[in-house]
Amino acid sequence: MDSNSLEQNINLIRNNIGTKNYLTVKEFYIGKEQPLDAAIVFISGLVNKEIIDRDVLAPLMYKVNENLTGKANLADYLSKTYIPMSNTDVIEKMDDIITMIKRGKTAILINGMTEAILIDAAGGEARSIIEPENETTVKGARDGFTEKLETNISTIKRRIKDKDLMIETFTLGRRTQSEVAVFYIDSIVDKNILNELRKRIKAVDIDGAISLGMLQQYIEDYTYTVFPQSFTTERPDRAVAELLEGRIIVIIEGYPVAMSIPSLFIQFFQAVEDYNQRTVVASFSRILRVFAAFIVLTLPSIYLTLIKYNVELIPIKFVTPIVQSRVGIALTPFMEIVLMSIIVEFLREGGLRLPSKIAQTLSLVGGIIIGDTAIKSKIVSPATLLIVGVTVVATFLIPNYDMSLCIRILQFPVLILANMMGILGIAIAWFLILAHLSSLDSFGVPYFEFHLSDLKDTFIRLLYGK
Amino acid sequence: MNNREKILKENDYNLTSSQYTAVVFGTMVGVSTISITKGIVRYAHQDLWISTAVGAIFPIYIFILTMVIFKKSPGENILTLNRKYFGKFAGGLLNLILLVYFLITLLIIGNTYIDMITTFSAGFLSPFKVALAVFAVSAYAASNGLRVVAKVSQIALYLTFLLILPSIMALKEAKIINIYPVFESGFSGIVNGGIEAFKQYLGIEIIFIIYPYLKQKDKMAKVTVNAILLTTLVHVWIGFISVYYLGSDVILKSDWSFLLVTESVTISLINNFRYIFILVWSLIILKSISLYYSALLFCLKDFTSNKFQYKILAFVVLPLLVLLCIEFENIFPTEEILNFITISYEIYLIFLGTLMAITVSIKSPKEQRKN
Structure with a gap:
């Protein structure tokens, strides 16, 4: 952050996220004798307020019984001593802080500091994992992808424990700024195809990634053919099978469907049940x-x-x-x-x-x-x-x-x-x-x-x- | 070059072994295969099936010549070599003759197909409509490159065997007397029949043009021999079952004798097997036309010094092909003229191959030493 003024930093975040957004800013004091001005910033609906209140605000407001003025590495000290959470990070760049807040992270800003503590207290309502309606099976797994990218990542990770499973993320859409996750197994994927896919995803310049079908059409070669160019599935087990064959899986935040690249004609005639x-x-x-x-x-x-x-x-x-x-x-x-x-x-x-x-x-x-x-x-x-x-x-x-x-x-x-x-x-x-x-x-x-x-x-x- | 082109270059420009086999097989098995017995029966009578096997000498000879040329210059086809060794004018002339040959072959196949389809199932169609439809789709396939036509040829190869397989049922109704006495036509009869059968193996010359495109170069001999063996097998079987089921007298009077054999197959839902046969055989013929179309495009591209893309060339020659095809009977009024042209081209192909094989054998080692 360029400035160490709390007010200036809050205004900067507010302006970048949008003044009319549901941005929650709660100001509070930390420490005794000369308490520091601090603020916690997050977007309502994307975080779990219970966690924030219990594990962040309560310890910082009531349990800091020392004078923190002039303390070196304050952000690091606070997150190690007073925030009992596994996922905290200290970040300096304002752009990154803003991006993370948009994705559901919570930032703690302190007056006089050019760093922010980022906390993962992501929450909010999301659809639970249910059996995919369009691809049912008799003997197969019952779970399907959901709209939440983290859930989708975890369902795939739970199935492939290989250290070579790679997940790359891209941001798509100027306005929606949706996260796109690209999965592949590094040791078996064709690097030429992977590089080409990265290039094409980065080249997509649209306002919003409305759906996976749109992305499919943006990155395909043959626009006028009636044949589907990439295979899509709602089933994590199917996506995992594709990964194991050396293919690349692409999932967009907000869509319970995965796309497999490259795709072959005969793939569309095969079902999970076959195996x-x-x-x-x-x-x-x-x-x-x-x-x-x-x-x-x-x-x-x-x-x-x-x-x-x-x-x-x-x-x-x-x-x-x-x-x-x-x-x-x-x-x-x-x-x-x-x-x-x-x-x-x-x-x-x-x-x-x-x-x-x-x-x-x-x-x-x-x-x-x-x-x-x-x-x-x-x-x-x-x-x-x-x-x-x-x-x-x-x-x-x-x-x-x-x-x-x-x-x-x-x-x-x-x-x-x-x-x-x-x-x-x-x-x-x-x-x-x-x-x-x-x-x-x-x-x-x-x-x-x-x-x-x-x-x-x-x-x-x-x-x-x- | 982007990554996709890189992958395409690795995977897509060259033919796999089975695709190469399918292409070579596909040029020899096509519209005339079902009438293979027509010319041979005059010389070899009931021994015509032996003559069809003797006819395989022609593709074997062309294959040997190709292997000689291939060993010396595996990366350049005969079109390039002609210009390289015989100069722009003479080499260009040799290529032009080849181009005209492919053009005439296309017209012959197109015309025979028009006859077949209008006789057996679509008499309501005008020759113009058939020619336009057939050449337009072939132009589309050929303009997408050899690999596309090769993939279609692969499917056509399986279909050919699927179609020929049911003719085994004709065995139970055939009469052994039809093929007896074996060797009655004598050595000269069988050999003359064999020479007549050469024309059934025309198409093999495509290997002069496509050999640089085989991905696994070390398998060249194996895949070509496989294609020749499969073709000979198909020809001998069609020759044998036709004469065994129909007898040589009936064959003499029939243009498409194998179609009569397929009549012996009955499918409960359809009155006869002919409908399915014509439908699937049409695909096989379209594949043959596309292959010759590709060969024609290779020659045209060479002739225009690679200035135009296949897509442009394919659709530029299309109207000419359609026009020539519907005027076919005016251009080639008698069968004698056609026979003469076919024999001339057989001789020309043997001459061209032999000439090139000798030339590369003499000239190539010197060049290698120079290098």
Whole structure:
């Protein structure tokens, strides 16, 4: 601190934190005979006032029975003698003091001193650790990330005791000044990727880090692709598994989600359960998920080409019911499929934010009433509805929400190409998807690539130790 | 160079061994593979499957030449070496012939695919639409670099085997009489069939261009031989099962004999296997077109002295390719002309490879001594 005047320092802090902020400044005296003017400064809501009163103010105000005037290294002496807390620090730089106060630390300033004692009495209300709603498991751990960064750091640290586990912090957002924690295991992480990530996070210049999704988009390479560029999880055990594979985990203060870098396409089809289940069962589930993605992308298009262009390829036993079910339907098969798929998207998007009680009504209206009446009013044929229904169910098998959305969106261009060019359209769509996936990379690591040695944990999961 | 580029340079520019195998395999197995028996049957009759194996002499010879060139100059492909050893004009001319060859091959594949797709499943499509769609997506893939096409080729390689595998079911309905008597066409018949089969192995010449891009240089011989072996296996099997199931008389009258074999496969939901076959084979053909497109871009980049990026070149030649493809039958009105061009190029490739192998063998040691 440049000045040793208590009043000046308090004003400086007040001005930097914001005059209209909930800054609490309590002035008091320390010592006998010639008591020193002191002040304790913190932001209300971020600290536990009980600790401050009991462990800081009480000893300093009542137990200092000596004259402290002219004492050398006073800040150090006070924190060692009168503050019975494990986490105290003496800091000189005003910028650091202000930053720490903003992050929930408490500062003690004393008149005539250019240092401040910083105390960690962080508190305030935060959501407790609960099971992540979007990534549930049967046999896995039940804890999920929370909004509090310290809690998230501790949940990861509790799981990895390796001395090589590194946690770097960055500040993001001019106004929010959110803390970003970057985790990695130093001995196995790719240093080029780490340096690149550091560079990109530092280069982000925004007012506020609104969410992890925003940061993802700021640091990714391919802005226009529909495929998610980095994997996100709400589960600490999943984040730890990623760290153990040499990846980097990024968590922003205030968001219960972790991002893993670099990410690969196949990662989005793997679930925590795969590693808890028996090998055969887990492998079956994985194959099922990839098959489901294939169904979402292709089944409506194949159905469309079969009934529109290649009727001769449908077995005669199927032709009769399909033809009968289409009698009197005015819409083209393409319009039928698109219409029903869009209605499903309405239901999905609507149901996403609705309270669960109203969501039941939505599923009743959407699923039963619309489905039933659409057939009875001859808007769609039962066969089309079946195909769309199977496709929708298949999308739920993709464990990652980002990837599931992406595959769902991709079914529309495939459908349009199939409508325009029949079977050739499907082939072209698939080729484009494969070529596009092959052209992507995540921080320089190919996004979609198969190596023989990796196949033991790609589409199937082989036995452990083999 | 930023860190991402550093990682990309380490991981992404060169091909892994399996990608290299897939590329070499992918150039030889494509649109003409399902009609492999067409030309050979005239010479070798029921022994055509032996001729398909004899035809492998062509890729083996090209492979030997490449190994000679590769040993002497592993970092430069034939396009660079042509200019280096034969000067700007002669070297440029040799490269131009290669460029025209890749262009014509692209047109042939494109045209054959148009015939196939419009005959079997999408008769409502105009040749222009098919050509535009097919070449545009191939241009997209090729413009993203060889590694992208190589990855797609890897998937296509697995798909090729997946598609060919069900044809085993044809064995139970085949007649042994169709392949008897073995060796009836005699030595000359089988050899002539083998020479005819050379054209089925065209595509191997891509190794002249891509060998500097293999990451593990010490595995060059192994991966190329693997690709040739896999290709020969596919060709011999298609030749064998076609003649075993259909007989040489039926093959003579069919353009795409292997498609008839696939009819023997029945899937309960779909009337015949052909739909799935055409769908997946389309992917394989798109992969072949992308590979040739990449080769064409390599030649074009060399021709424009590396002034333009692949992305620009790919979309500049696209309209020309589409135009030439729909005018294909006017440019090459008869099959004889096409046969003549194909044979000329087989001879040219053998000549070019041999010439370069001799040249590097004579000139390269001197240069090394100089250095």
